[in-house]
Amino acid sequence: MATSRGLAQPEGYATGDMAPEEFRRHGHRLVDWIADYLAHPERLPVLAQVTPGQLKAALPDAAPETGEDFDGVLDDWERLVLPGVTHWNHPGFFAYFAITGSGPGILGEMLSQALNVNAMLWRTGPAATELEEVVMGWLRKMMGLPEQFFGVVMDTASVSSLCAIAAAREALDLGLREEGMAGGPRLRLYTSEQAHSSIEKAAIVLGIGQQGVRKIPADSQFRMDPAALAAAVRQDRAGGWLPFCAVATVGTTSTTSVDPVPAIAEVCAAEKMWLHVDAAYAGAAAVLPELRHILAGCERADSLVMNPHKWLFTPFDFSALYCRHPETLRAAFSLVPEYLRTPEDARARNFMDYGVQLGRRFRALKFWFVLRYFGQKGLRDRLRHHILLAQQFAACVDQHPDFERLAPAPFSVVCFRARPAGIAPDHARLDAFNSALLEAVNASGRVFLSHTKLGGKFTIRLAVGNLRTTEEHVRTAWDLLWSQAAALAPRFF
Numbered sequence: 001m002a003t004s005r006g007l008a009q010p011e012g013y014a015t016g017d018m019a020p021e022e023f024r025r026h027g028h029r030l031v032d033w034i035a036d037y038l039a040h041p042e043r044l045p046v047l048a049q050v051t052p053g054q055l056k057a058a059l060p061d062a063a064p065e066t067g068e069d070f071d072g073v074l075d076d077w078e079r080l081v082l083p084g085v086t087h088w089n090h091p092g093f094f095a096y097f098a099i100t101g102s103g104p105g106i107l108g109e110m111l112s113q114a115l116n117v118n119a120m121l122w123r124t125g126p127a128a129t130e131l132e133e134v135v136m137g138w139l140r141k142m143m144g145l146p147e148q149f150f151g152v153v154m155d156t157a158s159v160s161s162l163c164a165i166a167a168a169r170e171a172l173d174l175g176l177r178e179e180g181m182a183g184g185p186r187l188r189l190y191t192s193e194q195a196h197s198s199i200e201k202a203a204i205v206l207g208i209g210q211q212g213v214r215k216i217p218a219d220s221q222f223r224m225d226p227a228a229l230a231a232a233v234r235q236d237r238a239g240g241w242l243p244f245c246a247v248a249t250v251g252t253t254s255t256t257s258v259d260p261v262p263a264i265a266e267v268c269a270a271e272k273m274w275l276h277v278d279a280a281y282a283g284a285a286a287v288l289p290e291l292r293h294i295l296a297g298c299e300r301a302d303s304l305v306m307n308p309h310k311w312l313f314t315p316f317d318f319s320a321l322y323c324r325h326p327e328t329l330r331a332a333f334s335l336v337p338e339y340l341r342t343p344e345d346a347r348a349r350n351f352m353d354y355g356v357q358l359g360r361r362f363r364a365l366k367f368w369f370v371l372r373y374f375g376q377k378g379l380r381d382r383l384r385h386h387i388l389l390a391q392q393f394a395a396c397v398d399q400h401p402d403f404e405r406l407a408p409a410p411f412s413v414v415c416f417r418a419r420p421a422g423i424a425p426d427h428a429r430l431d432a433f434n435s436a437l438l439e440a441v442n443a444s445g446r447v448f449l450s451h452t453k454l455g456g457k458f459t460i461r462l463a464v465g466n467l468r469t470t471e472e473h474v475r476t477a478w479d480l481l482w483s484q485a486a487a488l489a490p491r492f493f
């Protein structure tokens, strides 16, 4: 068929897109595949058993010139792509912070992709904007945060913290937004030596520079030392720096330690510094009344981030940024060209004004589904179960003469290493032994753990966070660890 301008229109397509019946057929095939996958994710190895470059070598180096039959594409996905997937939904996934793409969350994600809403302005996504306000209010209440905390959804904690630190810089009111950082005062940001690398990365992006980040020592339990913070700020002021922001962590990445936020808030108040709290992982635990105390002092924070995509069963990505001063966050980012002005500007929230991105996904939908499907009690029960599993694993470590724990385990992460009883403490050898142990256990394909370094020691981490993880999976991890340690020890000692 030819259009009025003589251009060819693809044969057989009424809309230019996949025909509705074809979409329905492939959609049913995919939903069936997903349902089976979620029923038995452990039928696949948790850690992809592939080598770098394997998938690239199996695929053509250019896109097809003409469209292909979609059944064939789906066959190739299963045959070629699936083997290269590391399964974050596997119940034996204990690495980094284990997460879950839950059923209601996956359905919400599917629906938001179908709508393809860009929630940059209220007008371009009224429901997306208002649902975002609603779920951020619900989450704020669940965590016991102050009512005046304004919430905005970002993709990741890295970006949330970047925006929070940009607001902290804007709060100085030095015209840095207009004039840039060159020739201005030397800004100093404080965080603990255990803080996530995203804080330093934000400082790089914002022109504060790595030298503008002062890492405060942590105590024996990996918590920031507030006296050292106060001393560092005094010393920096005397040295010509302008201290402007401290970032405390509730649930550090390596050990899940909790910085003493009340004492850090005192220092920030006395020194007129912005307090940002990174509660990306452990903030979820504050929905438990018995753990609400972990956010003590956070009511004095200027901003706080927590990630429902970490430990609230929301598919990646969804990060919740709260800010006590929405107008400051807005002042840091809002820049409205004529083509983005709307008649509702004075009456409605345009979320593009509160961050770097213009285009914004409809993330609130999947989180709304998650909160409604599980309910607050359902979420609490599941978090408690994860903490219990981690405590059971910690007890196994504590009771075994050839293992030792290297940090407290206040949530669902356990840090430990194998240390065969009676051997001389040769740190390099112990590090190599534990590194080999981790590789051997991960090569099983049944569990996946990751590592960190604590006090210079190679440390294995086990993180519970997947909904499908049971006592049996934790037991499998433990059995693999002690049996592999026993098998490997003669090669090292």
Ligand SMILES: Cc1ncc(COP(=O)(O)O)c(C=O)c1O
Residues within 6 Å of the ligand: 097, 155, 156, 157, 158, 159, 196, 198, 249, 251, 252, 253, 278, 279, 280, 281, 307, 319
């Ligand atoms: C404490 C903490 N903050 C920030 C991040 C970064 O998270 P995201 O991947 O959402 O940027 C992590 C990631 O594990 C983290 O543990």
